[in-house]
Amino acid sequence: MLQKLEELKKEFRESVEGLTDKNSLAKFKSDYLGKKGKLNDILKGMRSATTDVKKSVGAAANEFKQEIQESLVKQLAKIEIDEINSQLKKSWQDVTLTDDVQVKGLQASGYHPVTLIQREIEDIFISMGFDILDGPHIEDDFHNFEALNIPATHPARDMQDTFWFTDMAHLLRTHTSCIQVRGMEAHEPPFKFVGPGKVFRCEATDASHEMAFHQLEGMMVGKDISVANLIYFMKTLLSEIFRKDVNVRLRPGFFPFVEPGFELDIECLICGGTGCKVCKQSGWVELLPCGMVHPNVLRAGGIDPEQWNGFAFGLGLDRLVMMRYHIDDIRHLHSGDLRFVEQFKAY
Amino acid sequence: MNISINWIKDYVDLPDDITLGELGTRFTLATCEVEGVETTGEHLKAVKIVEITEIEQHPDADRLNLVTFNTGEEQRRVVCGAPNVAVGKKVPFASIGTTLPGGFTLVPKKIRGIASEGMLCAEDELGLGEAHDGLLILDDDAQIGMSLADYLGTESDIVFEIDNKSITHRPDLWGHYGMAREFAAVFGRPLKDVFSKEWREGLKALYTDEEPPVTITVEEDSCCLGFTGISMENVTVKPSPQWMQDRLSTCGMRPINNIVDISNYVMLETGMPNHIYDRDTIKGGEIIVRRMGEDGVFVTLDEQERNMIATDTMVCDKERISGIGGIMGGLDSSIKDSTSRIFLESANWRDSEVRKTSVRLGLRTDASQRYEKSLDTNLLEQSLLRLVELLKESCPEAVVVGPMQKTAMQPTPELKITCSADRIARVLGETVAAERIVEILESLDFKVTVDGDVLIVDVPSYRATKDIEFEADIIEEIGRVIGYDNITPVSPINLAETTRLSDAKQMQRKIQDYMVFHARALEVMTYPMIGKKLLEQASWPIKNEKLTLVNALAPELSRMRPSMVPTLLEKAAQNQKNFNSFRFFEMGRSYESLEGQAYSKDRYQLGVVFFDKTGSPFLDLLNVMKPLMNFLNLKAQFEPANEKYPNPVMPAEWSGVHPHEYLNIKVMGKNCGIVNTVHPIITRQFKIKGNVAVAIFDITDFMDREIKDKTKYTALPKFPSSKFDCTVVADAQTPVSDILRVMNKLKVKEAEGVKILDVFKMSEEQKTVTIRTTFLDREKTLSPEVLREAEDKVVATLKKAGFPLKV
Numbered sequence A: 001m002l003q004k005l006e007e008l009k010k011e012f013r014e015s016v017e018g019l020t021d022k023n024s025l026a027k028f029k030s031d032y033l034g035k036k037g038k039l040n041d042i043l044k045g046m047r048s049a050t051t052d053v054k055k056s057v058g059a060a061a062n063e064f065k066q067e068i069q070e071s072l073v074k075q076l077a078k079i080e081i082d083e084i085n086s087q088l089k090k091s092w093q094d095v096t097l098t099d100d101v102q103v104k105g106l107q108a109s110g111y112h113p114v115t116l117i118q119r120e121i122e123d124i125f126i127s128m129g130f131d132i133l134d135g136p137h138i139e140d141d142f143h144n145f146e147a148l149n150i151p152a153t154h155p156a157r158d159m160q161d162t163f164w165f166t167d168m169a170h171l172l173r174t175h176t177s178c179i180q181v182r183g184m185e186a187h188e189p190p191f192k193f194v195g196p197g198k199v200f201r202c203e204a205t206d207a208s209h210e211m212a213f214h215q216l217e218g219m220m221v222g223k224d225i226s227v228a229n230l231i232y233f234m235k236t237l238l239s240e241i242f243r244k245d246v247n248v249r250l251r252p253g254f255f256p257f258v259e260p261g262f263e264l265d266i267e268c269l270i271c272g273g274t275g276c277k278v279c280k281q282s283g284w285v286e287l288l289p290c291g292m293v294h295p296n297v298l299r300a301g302g303i304d305p306e307q308w309n310g311f312a313f314g315l316g317l318d319r320l321v322m323m324r325y326h327i328d329d330i331r332h333l334h335s336g337d338l339r340f341v342e343q344f345k346a347y
Numbered sequence B: 001m002n003i004s005i006n007w008i009k010d011y012v013d014l015p016d017d018i019t020l021g022e023l024g025t026r027f028t029l030a031t032c033e034v035e036g037v038e039t040t041g042e043h044l045k046a047v048k049i050v051e052i053t054e055i056e057q058h059p060d061a062d063r064l065n066l067v068t069f070n071t072g073e074e075q076r077r078v079v080c081g082a083p084n085v086a087v088g089k090k091v092p093f094a095s096i097g098t099t100l101p102g103g104f105t106l107v108p109k110k111i112r113g114i115a116s117e118g119m120l121c122a123e124d125e126l127g128l129g130e131a132h133d134g135l136l137i138l139d140d141d142a143q144i145g146m147s148l149a150d151y152l153g154t155e156s157d158i159v160f161e162i163d164n165k166s167i168t169h170r171p172d173l174w175g176h177y178g179m180a181r182e183f184a185a186v187f188g189r190p191l192k193d194v195f196s197k198e199w200r201e202g203l204k205a206l207y208t209d210e211e212p213p214v215t216i217t218v219e220e221d222s223c224c225l226g227f228t229g230i231s232m233e234n235v236t237v238k239p240s241p242q243w244m245q246d247r248l249s250t251c252g253m254r255p256i257n258n259i260v261d262i263s264n265y266v267m268l269e270t271g272m273p274n275h276i277y278d279r280d281t282i283k284g285g286e287i288i289v290r291r292m293g294e295d296g297v298f299v300t301l302d303e304q305e306r307n308m309i310a311t312d313t314m315v316c317d318k319e320r321i322s323g324i325g326g327i328m329g330g331l332d333s334s335i336k337d338s339t340s341r342i343f344l345e346s347a348n349w350r351d352s353e354v355r356k357t358s359v360r361l362g363l364r365t366d367a368s369q370r371y372e373k374s375l376d377t378n379l380l381e382q383s384l385l386r387l388v389e390l391l392k393e394s395c396p397e398a399v400v401v402g403p404m405q406k407t408a409m410q411p412t413p414e415l416k417i418t419c420s421a422d423r424i425a426r427v428l429g430e431t432v433a434a435e436r437i438v439e440i441l442e443s444l445d446f447k448v449t450v451d452g453d454v455l456i457v458d459v460p461s462y463r464a465t466k467d468i469e470f471e472a473d474i475i476e477e478i479g480r481v482i483g484y485d486n487i488t489p490v491s492p493i494n495l496a497e498t499t500r501l502s503d504a505k506q507m508q509r510k511i512q513d514y515m516v517f518h519a520r521a522l523e524v525m526t527y528p529m530i531g532k533k534l535l536e537q538a539s540w541p542i543k544n545e546k547l548t549l550v551n552a553l554a555p556e557l558s559r560m561r562p563s564m565v566p567t568l569l570e571k572a573a574q575n576q577k578n579f580n581s582f583r584f585f586e587m588g589r590s591y592e593s594l595e596g597q598a599y600s601k602d603r604y605q606l607g608v609v610f611f612d613k614t615g616s617p618f619l620d621l622l623n624v625m626k627p628l629m630n631f632l633n634l635k636a637q638f639e640p641a642n643e644k645y646p647n648p649v650m651p652a653e654w655s656g657v658h659p660h661e662y663l664n665i666k667v668m669g670k671n672c673g674i675v676n677t678v679h680p681i682i683t684r685q686f687k688i689k690g691n692v693a694v695a696i697f698d699i700t701d702f703m704d705r706e707i708k709d710k711t712k713y714t715a716l717p718k719f720p721s722s723k724f725d726c727t728v729v730a731d732a733q734t735p736v737s738d739i740l741r742v743m744n745k746l747k748v749k750e751a752e753g754v755k756i757l758d759v760f761k762m763s764e765e766q767k768t769v770t771i772r773t774t775f776l777d778r779e780k781t782l783s784p785e786v787l788r789e790a791e792d793k794v795v796a797t798l799k800k801a802g803f804p805l806k807v
């Protein structure tokens, strides 16, 4: 009897995997486990068997029964999955045909590179407690020159290459320092703010010169603000911008709105100060003008220079943008060419 | 400007324990930018005199010779193309390894197959002049094997190239003596007092009692700040000594003759320009300084005709003009080989006027460049005496005639500034001892009186013309000499205070974020200027004539744009070549011209362009602009054009307005934006092949206000809602908004919301619209009776409004 059982087992195992639909599966099940099924057929002979035989055959039969049931559940699941998959096959789609590989797909989108750098720097200043101010592009003589200690006869006016309007009293701001003046007019010291924005110079454009470009003006006014504070501040700021410790040095520089005025050099980031082509072998790169605010400028902003002083600095944003992304021609920035801005896509 | 270190060493001993590079760096940090350090004349030591002994034709080149010569030690041969080679001539020879001016180092090479052992040199190759016609032929008695440096008697020198921009505010640094004073102060070395009182007295002894042969008149209204002059006779015009020629060459000036060279030399030394006249050309023996009086032409020394205007100050004689005050002399009065009687002028001119005239004439000279910086009248006498001294040295037989004449002298006012060590420490953030302060200031020729804690600083007149004005300038002198590097950085005291972006800035950033992440658009930047042509091309009715620039770089950038629309169209036209469809935006400005004081107003605007070659992108754009208002917490309406409510961003008469794809954006009751498909009549003008939808959104009037988030939570309903769909028939061109407006007037309190479920076009004339109405009672479950009644009401209302149920 055990042998018969083994034979039946073998037969079952060989045929169960050939079942491919639910109906034949149901029939197959009753063929084996039904009252008149193959298993019962064998077990009929049990009645005349010895107790020992009954015991061993009974156990083997139960085991087999269980195997049948489990196999059939498994086979049923397999049949169901095969059925669904054959349905899915009909609704096949090309998953490699994504937007980014199609002409008609949704285009890239993103910020202008100047926006990217400007925001980054604005956020650094916000984190240091600076306000971010703004002002008009069309300025008057007072805010662009007079209030910054640049009277009508001052040679600095020549250097500024100003765009004048026909009334000869209004102009396009030549620097973001006008925001300084407006900031002083609107705030009571102590205060600290920066003013980023577009500025304009009447000069021929080429790969490295633009008539419209971006600056960021910064000013901090308080009690006993010192040159030592200025150096500390610039070092911290620039380390944050360049994401590494930087060395800076001040040397005398002349700007009418500061006294003393400085040119701030940064130790060459390319060669680390040993000298290379970028820094013309000097190890230092001229980065920004800064200085202690000229008393005449404070006075023009309605601030008493006997009580308050402070420092100011100006940062050229376009150069940082060009350095960061290795842009070879500054004129791309205002070109409105989508092939250019597309390269700075956000996603 | 070039500074000769040999020259500086006439006045101060420089430290010899630091390298040239370090010397330049320290000077850069303390005084002005040294752009380069160069050694001159080194190559002249390596170049030797040789004698040509044999000349053969190069076998493979007609124009080249094989020249053999004697170096004094051996015979050598080079390939040479110079036409003036001849046996027996003495010429300069540069051997392999020599670096010539321009940084060119000789290396072994073959010329047409024959090795050349160096180079025989022409004048220009040695940096000695401009001649390049042939080899520099030396005297026949020149010693073979001698270095060219010894032959010429030149000295090698070190040149500091100073960035002129870094000394615009320092008139005293435009001469070597002033520079030497800085070296002395920076390196703590004594400065030789070469222009001492004794020196003056010695030279004044040369004056005679004779009547001066030239009288000087300075008219009061001219821009002359002082005029000194003196006459000399019996001078001989000849070449200057080599050392003087070397120094002038080092400083970039061409040696001419002793008189002209001395004039230039004194300017390079004292920083004060001067002029030497051939006295015989001064008509009527009189020099008159006056305004031009009327417009006219004057020929300057460089033989150029200059257009002078009435207000220019000129130096004249009895009959004619001889120079432009502070800028350049004339051709007639210049020194000739035969000149023996001369008149020396040292005068000062008002900075601003010299600058104005020189800028107008486009004529920037060594003199005008210096006068622009505000020179000190007190230096005139010294520079004139120095001229006399050098002329006497050059021509010992020369004599002074009469005394020095001084006219119209306007001395620089005395300037005293009070300061204190404490104040200096507070501004620098570094303590400097009072003794050290006094020492530094005295080394820079300031006189200091110590009165307790107070320092009274007497500013030398040559620094008081403009450069030094008040306390901060004194602090700068201390700071730069101790070295800003020696100041320890200190954090400013920071009060605990919060900062955040201003409301305007936040709004601008949110718009940019939204356009990038929701609208999938690219941000661009464009020039805020525009040209008349583009405005006309866009048929834009406002031309902003008043906001026109005087000195625009190009006609297409001649004025401020009255709207961003024409620029955006231009950019759309440009980009259509590269893309089938695109979306871009600019967070930019346009400019409103105003009457009166206000003049203009910058308008902060978002400009958006959606472009598609085939379909209309209008709805896509509108579907972006509508949620933008929610994102900004702004309550906005999108409404069709209405003559009664003009839109400031869109002139009503613009022909680019689309007949039905146009909506005004209204915020806080005011029109401040548009969404529009640009009319084909305009896109055609830009040769745009496709559809352009443009949106302008002006945030100027509300960006500075704090916009509150008014979102409020409503409890979730406890009872189920019920949906009712019905399909009505409407005219094909009836907007669904007409149907929704009808439904909004429905008087059923359980109606929660109405939306369009589907629109189906039946024919050219008719369509069906399926409307879904949601009913909800927050208090109880809706009964079938109530629902039935509500549904009937919906159908009846629609029917009454002309939208019958589809049967």
Ligand SMILES: [Zn+2]
Residues within 6 Å of the ligand: A268, A269, A270, A271, A272, A273, A274, A275, A276, A277, A278, A279, A280, A281, A283, A284
């Ligand atoms: Zn470097």
